[in-house]
Amino acid sequence: MQKIERGGKVKMPLPIILGVGAAIAGAAGVGSGAYGAIRMKEANDTLKNAEQQHRNNVNRFETISELTSGTMDELGNLELNILKNFDAFSDTMGKIQNRPEFRNYEEQGVKLPEYNPEELEKASAGAAVILGALGGAALGTAGGFAASGVAVSAVTALGTASTGTAISTLSGAAATNAALAALGGGSLKAGGGGVLLGGTVLSGVAAGAALFVGGIIFGAAGDKMAEKADTAYAEMKHAEKTMDDICQYLEELKNIADEYIRSLKKVHQLYMKNFAWVSFTVNNVHKTDWCLFTSEEKKALENTALLVGLLYKMCQVNLVIKAENENEINKINIQAVNEVMQDTEKVSADIL
Incomplete structure (x- = not known):
């Protein structure tokens, strides 16, 4: 029962007071726990x-x-095979007697490299070495040569390994390692990022991208996912912005490479058509004296030499310019690519 004290005040028993207090505290605890659960979720x-x-x-x-690396590999292999097959042209040219010096092509603002049999033979032999070393190489490796200029790489590859042994005498893994090591410095300076087998932009991502993108790393978010949710989300958004830029760059590089492949194939087909005539005349008919050539045969040989110069010029172009800052994406050499493709149109139209 309630006790009434003097003055008319009601005094509650202590157990009741404690019970009420516990109920209030319990209700507050439930509310706090529910809020915490919501926040955790x-x-x-x-x-x-x-x-x-x-x-x-x-x-x-x-x-x-992967798509870009595949396209760049197609371009790199195409250029290497074109250079390699120049040995047939060099052999045929060497059989022709009394041949005059070919004119330097300088028409409509287009200047083609002079016919240099020694340099052409080096490029052809070097391309053969690289193609032999590419067997089983990582995706994007052949594209790395296209990125840095196949012709420059091919001439470089004909050098010697660090052991002093001629690379052209090696085979298998030894040739692969020696060729890639020899090309590392030159290709880097040329702007293609070298031939970095196993190089990656992000763990688990196709290695080929590192050849074209450069040293920029965007994978930090992957290591931040175990931290606070807000921090992890912010890291993800930062990485997403970088990846968006890289994806846009790679798509543009792929489009440029596709266009360059089409242009290169067009010139190569024109070259093969003219060279087939020359090769038949020299190697099948065995007409090796320039003075006995008909005007059509002479023209075919002159056109073939011009197209060799044009193809060689195209194989010299590096599609990628290495960024000066490792935190920046490499740049596409759009100006040089467009200029040489314009040259192909002018020279092809002149020859046709």
């Missing part, structure tokens, strides 16, 4: 969302990287 959802978006971004990059 929100943080967990944020973290999962960040992880999923990062995986999607990486998958998108890997897809674009």
Whole structure:
């Protein structure tokens, strides 16, 4: 029962007071716990969302990287095979007697390299060495040569290994390692990023992209996912912006490479058509005296020599300019590529 004290005040028993206090505290605890659970769920959802978006971004990059690396490999292999097959042209030219010096082509603002049999033979032999060393190489390796200029790389590859042994005498893994090591410095200076086998931009991403993108790293978000949700999400968004830039760059590089492949194939087909005539005349008919050539045969040989110069010029172009800062993406050598493709149109039209 309640006790009434003097003055009319009601005094509650202590057990009742403690019970009421516990109930109030319990209610407050339930509210606090519910709020904490909500916050934990929100943080967990944020973290999962960040992880999923990062995986999607990486998958998108890997897809674009693989497509670009494949296109660049196609270009690199095409250029290497063109240079390698110049040995047939050099052999045929060496059989022709009393041949005059060919004129230097300087028409409509186009200047082609002079016919230099020694340099052409070096480039042809060097291209053969590189092609032999590329067997089983990582995706994007052949494209690395296209990025840095195949002709320069081919001449460099004909040098000697660090052991002093001629690279052309090596084979298998020894040839691969020696050729890639010899090309490292030259190709880097040429702007293609060298032939960095195993180089990656992000762990698990196609190695070829490192040849074209440069040293920029965007994978930090992958290591931040275990931290606070807000931090992880911010890191993911930062990485996403970098990957967006790289993907845009790779797509542009692929488009340029595709266009360059078409232009190169067009010139090469014209070259093969003219050289087939020359080769038949010299190697099948065995007409080796220039003085006995008909005007059509002479013209075919002159055109072939011009097209060799044009193809060699095209194989000298480096599609990628190395960024000065490692935190920047390499640049596409759009001006040089467009200029040489314009040259191909002018020379092809002149020959046709």
